[in-house]
Amino acid sequence: MPKGVPNKRYTPKFKKLVIETMQEEKLSYSETCRRFEVNSRDRIKSWERIYLEEGPEGFAVERRGRSSKGRLPKRLPKEVTEDLLAEVQRLRAEVDYLKNLQALVLEDERRQHKKRW
CATH class of the missing domain: 1.20.5 (Single alpha-helices involved in coiled-coils or other helix-helix interfaces)
Structure with a gap:
């Protein structure tokens, strides 16, 4: 990826469409990548895992960066x-x-x- 080019962002609606189409038409990860112009099969796999574990609402959760450890109670x-x-x-x-x-x-x-x- 060239320097200065932002990462591609996918909307929750698009992710839901990709996974549901893949499941309905029984597409492989590679076929799904080609059809929807997604760069990585791993990205499709992670979307599928999120969809199966959390449902379509799981796509709305921001997952980039480190997770917060939270603050310890002061007293x-x-x-x-x-x-x-x-x-x-x-x-x-x-x-x-x-x-x-x-x-x-x-x-x-x-x-x-x-x-x-």
Whole structure:
């Protein structure tokens, strides 16, 4: 495709006509492309898939470009926030306890090591 030439756009009405004619007359993808002057068999295949899955209304949906991922919710529900804060506090207390326990164990090991000598 030469630079500066826009892509050909097909209307939903045209797509519906192509697929319905293809099905009624039992045309192959290649024959349908030649008859309606569509460049690609893959384009006809994708139109047929859309028609079979969503019906003729599916042709009205714009499918170019990346799909939107949507925005994440800005705030969590209050109960979830409270639960998470309680979990953080519990885990911090557990870490403090484990640090103290480790310090006591190390101190006890040092004492026993000194007694041996």
